[in-house]
Amino acid sequence: MWKPVHINEFDKSLEGLISIEECSDYNEDLLSKPLKFSLLLNKQSKHIKKNKSKNKKTRAKPLHERNDTKSILDISPSKQGFTNGANFTNNQILHEEEVNLEAWANLPLQQPLLKALASLKFQKPTIIQSSTLPAAILGKRDILGAAETGSGKTLAFGLPILHGILESKVKSLSNGNDDKRPLYALILTPTRELAMQVTQHLKKLAKYTDIKISVVVGGLAVEKQLRLLSKGPEIVVATPGRLWELIEENNEHLTQINDIKYLAIDETDRMLEKGHFQELQKILEMVNDDSNNKGKRQNFVFSATLTLVHELPKYILMKRKMKFNSRITNLTASQKLQKIAEALNIKNPKVVDLSQGKGMPTTLTECKITCTAQEKDYYTYYFIVKHPGRTLIFCNSIGCVRRLVTILSLLNCNVVALHSSLHQRQRLKNLDKFKGNDNCILIATDVAARGLDISNIQHVIHYQTPRTSESYVHRSGRTARASNEGITVLLVEPDEIQQYLRLCRTLGKTEDLPLFPIQENYLDAVKKRVNLAREIDKLEFKVKKSNSSTGWLQKAAEEMDIILDDDLQKDPDEYDDSNNQKKAATVKRKLLNALLEKPIFPRSFSGKYPLSFEDPEVLLNQGAREENAVEVMRNAIENNAVKHTIKTKRLFKSKIPKSDDINLNSFLKQKNSKSKPNFKNGNNRKRKNRKR
């Protein structure tokens, strides 16, 4: 039983604590071991304060009570920030040889797990962890958890699962059943990369135990996965497709699936989206098949956007009303949670919502660049040259990823791709390259949007406005993780304005996103290079196409044992054309490479004022000047230099404004003069000054 405890608000020792509740019926034996262990680990630490009352123990109150989403929505992110939980940036403490694990002391964690936490230097639980772990470990409750991206949700389900398995193993040892290797836990994720990452994360936590964790995902050799399953791993982390395939093949270890003790569904909102994972439904039916096990299984449901709700456009509400003749309203956050709980057959879960329905970290700087579709290449290239760093660029389609990879590669940028048409091996190889190079650029579809935890991604660029708000939150959440700084830049073209407005409304933005400052005077040089790269791409594509059609004719002739006359092999015009195209491409490549040898941004350039009188090509040989994008944006905000393209008052009307309802100024002009691109990003005032 947990009961609220009155906090003296003037007691400084309780600073940062939101509230306290006490448990009066806990098992004292369980608590004694880890306390001793944490004292042992931390020889210098003072005594852990124990409650005076012998059978009472206090803990930070979980931020939310069952099925009550409203109260938690009132807590501001700054109050819940990492300073109250794990302070990741506190290197002084984290780099000390001995790790003080006092903050974990209110949890009866098994010693091997504490040891692993110490080796990972996880000094304190994060807020989502401290809000869910007591209920999960002590109360064995099902958890529905929503918290910002990069806040440590994996551990919030990983720790209780590992702890529970260790407990069960001790019990089965004492009962003399130690040779059986049951399947205890199933963890499901929407993407293969995420499944592998979760597996690695859990393996680090389980490294002082004998718990085996196996991954089952598509795209990789099934034989190896079968071999690992035959060893009886206690935990299986999987994507639904391959898992169902192996279940259907009656894999022996997976036949225990209806008897598992723990089920975790990461990124649950995505997993349960209609039509996305048909196999998941079948898996859930199997998992719920054994009526004896129902209620014994502990369920974990986590996502940054678990409680993100959409306001349906009025015309849809009206249409539905007319069709079904009933009043249909927008789904509330608690109704959404209710639906998820029902879909997973979860009763009476502990609900912890720290996301305020948004799921964005406070350390994330958001901004946008408004431009025409064809200018997106210029701004993307400008950004990555001017602000080097590990950058993730998201596109809405595979075709767009491919094109951008080609253009940026021609421009000598260090780029790799990630999308579902690549072989899984290539996907993993590219991801490794991205992780291994501080200046690498990953261009990806939404397959990389959720869950990927790659350290030090500094920038996320949305080359195209994402189709859903969830996508925006998760894509952006690849940066600014674990209290680190990061920036997300949304490129919005006129045709994407309605999507952008919807996104702002769903995320409850009270202001238009500020414009990212661009030094216009370098855009001519940028344009020159990008245009050349585009031309080369077109020429090389044509050459490739004509080569492949000739190749096809040749092959067909060979198969039929026909010798092709030289003239027949190719239309002479085409032959000349292809040759000329090849030559033109080679010349342009040389030209581009010569240009690329010169830096665009001169070292002497302060970045504060536009140097309109200087010709960028003249300044090129002075060396590159790079700037930190977060600082640039922050300075612009502080100096009030940011402009909004859309009048905020109108942006947040309850109806979606028509295009003539909003002040698109430069935006619409650009749309009407697509052939004559016009750069106007936050520097309009500066341009005017220059003219004067």
Ligand SMILES: Nc1ncnc2c1ncn2[C@@H]1O[C@H](COP(=O)(O)OP(=O)(O)OP(=O)(O)O)[C@@H](O)[C@H]1O
């Ligand atoms: N208690 C802790 N102390 C320090 N670091 C931690 C702690 N818990 C987790 N981390 C680290 O924080 C990072 C983010 O964790 P994780 O990937 O679980 O976030 P998440 O909330 O699942 O994010 P997303 O919503 O994007 O999936 C990881 O690098 C993880 O190792």
